[in-house]
Amino acid sequence: MSDIAKVPCSIITGFLGAGKTTLVRNILQNAGGRRLAVIVNEFGDVGIDGEILKGCGVETCSEDRIVELSNGCICCTVADDFVPALESLLALEQPPQHILIETSGLALPKPLVQAFNWPAIASRVTVDGVITVVDGAAVAAGRFADDPAALKAQQAADPSLDHDNPLEEVYEDQLLCADLIVLNKADLLTDEERVRITAEIKAAVPRAVKVVISEGAKLDPKVLLGLNAAAEGDLAARPSHHDAEGEHDHDDFESFIVDIPAVGEPADILGRIGAATAAHDILRIKGFAEVKGKPMRLLIQGVGHRLQHQFDRAWHLGESRQGQIVVIGQKGLDRDAISREIAGG
Numbered sequence: 631m632s633d634i635a636k637v638p639c640s641i642i643t644g645f646l647g648a649g650k651t652t653l654v655r656n657i658l659q660n661a662g663g664r665r666l667a668v669i670v671n672e673f674g675d676v677g678i679d680g681e682i683l684k685g686c687g688v689e690t691c692s693e694d695r696i697v698e699l700s701n702g703c704i705c706c707t708v709a710d711d712f713v714p715a716l717e718s719l720l721a722l723e724q725p726p727q728h729i730l731i732e733t734s735g736l737a738l739p740k741p742l743v744q745a746f747n748w749p750a751i752a753s754r755v756t757v758d759g760v761i762t763v764v765d766g767a768a769v770a771a772g773r774f775a776d777d778p779a780a781l782k783a784q785q786a787a788d789p790s791l792d793h794d795n796p797l798e799e800v801y802e803d804q805l806l807c808a809d810l811i812v813l814n815k816a817d818l819l820t821d822e823e824r825v826r827i828t829a830e831i832k833a834a835v836p837r838a839v840k841v842v843i844s845e846g847a848k849l850d851p852k853v854l855l856g857l858n859a860a861a862e863g864d865l866a867a868r869p870s871h872h873d874a875e876g877e878h879d880h881d882d883f884e885s886f887i888v889d890i891p892a893v894g895e896p897a898d899i900l901g902r903i904g905a906a907t908a909a910h911d912i913l914r915i916k917g918f919a920e921v922k923g924k925p926m927r928l929l930i931q932g933v934g935h936r937l938q939h940q941f942d943r944a945w946h947l948g949e950s951r952q953g954q955i956v957v958i959g960q961k962g963l964d965r966d967a968i969s970r971e972i973a974g975g
């Protein structure tokens with residue numbers, strides 16, 4: 631059977647804060663009239679990414695074509711959430727010509743690729759390609775590398791342990807499933823680091839996979855879409871740390887929400903978040919805040935110690951302005967202390 635009738639889907643994966651939403655937004659804004667739809671999944675209960683994408687107001691991808699799945703991690707809720715979401719997009723009067731699926735930063739892409747073989751959707755969609763976005767700055771800082779000292783200490787305590795770093799496992803699974811790897815945040819890398827990390831990535835992936843380098847995940851959609859990988863038919867070439875175990879349960883990570891009162895100045899909340907990320911091992915922070923007297927909402931994003939903020943859009947009439955910040959890290963975060971530090975008061 632020909633694949634011509636199947637709607638191509640791109641799976642965009644990559645660790646927390648790598649630049650997936652930024653890449654999806656760039657594709658939407660440069661779609662060249664192609665009718666797109668997005669399924670976006672987040673770790674945590676508040677859908678910030680969907681909000682950011684809806685906020686960018688692209689005509690060919692209206693809000694009803696952006697589906698948020700924030701009920702757990704997409705790789706573990708395939709049957710309940712993902713397949714029905716895909717079916718509802720395909721049932722639209724004008725179905726999308728290409729679907730972008732942004733996974734959570736902690737998702738393993740392979741179970742998602744596998745889901746494309748489900749009878750309910752197998753004849754109607756195909757994986758055009760798995761695009762893995764890599765946070766170049768995090769790799770350069772050794773974020774995903776095993777820490778030899780920590781590994782030794784853990785193995786001394788429990789000799790059955792063979793891996794000390796859940797971040798590395800997720801990162802590697804995402805690389806191993808890729809049809810295209812985007813080495814992002816090149817602005818934060820030296821030339822030497824760009825070359826070295828590209829070589830390290832290529833060495834880690836047993837298949838020949840192209841690595842492209844980007845700043846702000848700005849790439850021509852022609853590079854990203856139309857890979858024709860039909861990845862669902864090619865699972866054996868995509869090894870995973872979790873092949874033996876089946877699903878993974880994200881026990882290594884946790885997320886929670888901090889409610890924040892309106893602030894006088896962006897600097898107030900940014901200072902508090904900066905202090906909290908310096909004092910605790912927080913992987914990712916994102917959310918919105920109200921600044922007193924401002925008609926615009928403040929979007930705050932943190933990856934490790936790096937914080938960014940912008941007023942992303944005007945508050946809608948009647949919309950709740952309750953500030954909320956999502957905090958994600960490895961299990962064992964001191965929630966009370968972090969909540970107090972960020973909320974202030």
Ligand SMILES: Nc1nc2c(ncn2[C@@H]2O[C@H](COP(=O)(O)OP(=O)(O)OP(=O)(O)O)[C@@H](O)[C@H]2O)c(=O)[nH]1
Binds near residue numbers: 652914
């Ligand atoms: N310096 C720098 N920052 C970037 C680049 N690309 C994205 N960012 C910033 O990195 C932060 C995270 O970007 P997102 O696109 O939200 O990352 P994500 O992968 O969708 O994050 P999660 O969905 O939380 O996993 C934002 O503050 C972006 O503005 C880049 O190339 N360079």
